[in-house]
Amino acid sequence: MKERIYLISLGCAKNLVDSEHMLGILNQRGYSVVSDLEEADLAIVNTCGFIQSAAEEAIETILRVAEKKAAGYLKNLVVAGCLVQRYGLKLRKHIPEVDAWLGPGEIAKIADIADSVTRGQGQEAPIHLGRPLFLADHRTPRLYGTPFYSGYLKIAEGCSHRCSFCTIPSLRGPYRSRKIDSLVMETESMVEGGVKEINLIAQDTTMYGRDLGEGYGLEDLLEEMLRVKHISWIRLLYCHPQGVTDRLLDLLDGDNAVCPYLDVPFQHVNREILRRMGREPARQDPRQLVERIKTRTRNVSLRTTLMVGFPGETQEIFQELCDFVSQGYFDHVGAFVYSPEKGTMAARMKDKVEADVARERLDILMRIQADISLKKNREMIGNVIPVLNEGVHPETDLLLRGRSQRMAPDVDSHVIMNAGEGPIGDIVQVRVTDAHEYDLIGEILQVLLL
Ligand code: SF4
Structure with a gap:
């Protein structure tokens, strides 16, 4: 009988899918999965580390689990994910309770690593940091961490954009799309397994297919998925503003199985800030895109992510962002204070915004959106x-x-x-x-x- 595994998945849904693959691979090797840390022999912490606060949360979690190991509740501890890719070499020296470290490109090796640590290798903890090129397909074992009726379909890995504030491309490698046939097969098996809602994810779902040079993109994938029998809801998350095409909007209009929902992380509206962010404002102004979305037949629910306090954001520029949000375009807003990340271009930019000013801006923006959200919700009464x-x-x-x-x-x-x-x-x-x-x-x- 193999050891019992407990996995803590931190960060976003993309990381959750990696966790699901690790559990699937371990389960196939004969390990069992438990839902309580105290029942486990081996704990895995799959970390996020793309901004400082996520890295801090990950380190706190590792230390909490390391204490359990030191107290004898656990035999082994493995740490995986973006934090390892970013800081693993440094952290290894400071947390000796960890038996092995692996970056996001090494997921396929998790069962070998688990075998090795449970045998007790007795030397310095190994760190597996290959180039982050892992790409799952429909044959990669997977144990779902979501409820049986809902699941994520990760259609691509990595990112080839170069937003000046973001560490993801260095942690996750270039954009790699999965093959369309493989995604359709995985969709079929999700639907057969009772999944009613499939949420498409990637660092940028609109880039899907462009790296393959096979002439298909996100719109073709959606059309193929809609042919799957008994599919109920498909939802699009993480759409880069520059990739939302009229054909994509036609698909949202044309089939009730595609949720009238778009997650478009604009980050900002001001042209100069977007230019500094490396987010190509010249191609399409965010205001034009939301107008294009909102004048469609179906009333699309629009989510966005916004960043306040980016270098160069003056009070006047922040007011432009507030005016944009005040228009009431957005049904859901996630707003964050800019975090300068070492190694990024933005971290070296001048005209930094004081932390307390940025926090105050965040509060102001969220208050504006709360009033809009209440108004929109009241309009739904009776529907x-x-x-x-x-x-x-x-x-x-x-x-x-x-x-x-x-x-x-x-x-x-x-x-x-x-x-x-x-x-x-x-x-x-x-x-x-x-x-x-x-x-x-x-x-x-x-x-x-x-
Ligand atoms: S699109 Fe920009 S912000 Fe998003 S993951 Fe890629 S580089 Fe980072």
Whole structure:
């Protein structure tokens, strides 16, 4: 009987998919997976490290698990992911409880590494830092960490953009698309396994296919996925603003299985800041793109990510960002204070913004969006909408909770259902009866047979 594994996945959904592959590979090798650290023999921490705060969270988590190992609860500890690619060589000297380190390009070796540490190699912990070129396909074993009705489909790895603030290309390598056939096969097996909602992810989903030179792109992938029998919802996340084509918007308009949802991380609206960020503002102004999206037939739910306090952001420029958000284009906004990351171009830029000024700007921006969100939610009262039932609300024990097509998992708000019933993982018809700043309240009318 092989050892029992407990895995902690930090960071974004892209990292979660890596964690799912590691668990699948280990499971295939005979390791069992447990849901409680105290029951495990070997713990794996799959880290994020693309900004300083994520790296700090990862180190705190590693130290917490290392304490458990030192206290005898665990036999082995392995650390994986972006933090290792970025700081692994330095950290190895300071955290001797870790038995092995591996970067994101070494995922395929996880079972060999687990075999080796559980045998006890008795020397300095090895660090596996190959070029980050790992690319899974439909045959790569995977144990889902998401609920049975929802899953992520990572359509590409890496990034070939060069945003001046970002460390991802150096940590994850160049953009590598998966083959379309492989993605369609994985979609089929997800749908057969009961997944109702497939969320497409990559560092930039709109770049999909361009590196393959085979003449297909994201739009072709979507068309192929829509041919899969019994597919319910497909949602697009991480769309670079420069890659949102009219053909893509036609697909959003033309098929109810494609969620009326786009996640477009604009980062900013000011032309000079976007130029400094290396985000090609000359090709299309963000205001023009949101107008193009919002004048479509279907009312697309728009999520964006914005950064405040980037070098050169004056009060006047920040006001331009506030004015952009005040237009009410966005249904969901994730805003962050700029974090200067060592090794990036932006970290060397002049005209830095004081940290307390940047934090204040963040609060102002989020307050603007909170009012918009409440107004948009109130407009929904009385509407009947399909909702993916996620079961009992973890904070109430009584009410049910779910998400509409306009709400992505993990990052957006919910529909809280206080009347009616429906099986978990089914899509139910809900009448919206009330609205909060972020969540909607509603009652289940019936289960939809899709
Ligand atoms: S698109 Fe820009 S911000 Fe996003 S991962 Fe690539 S380099 Fe980083």
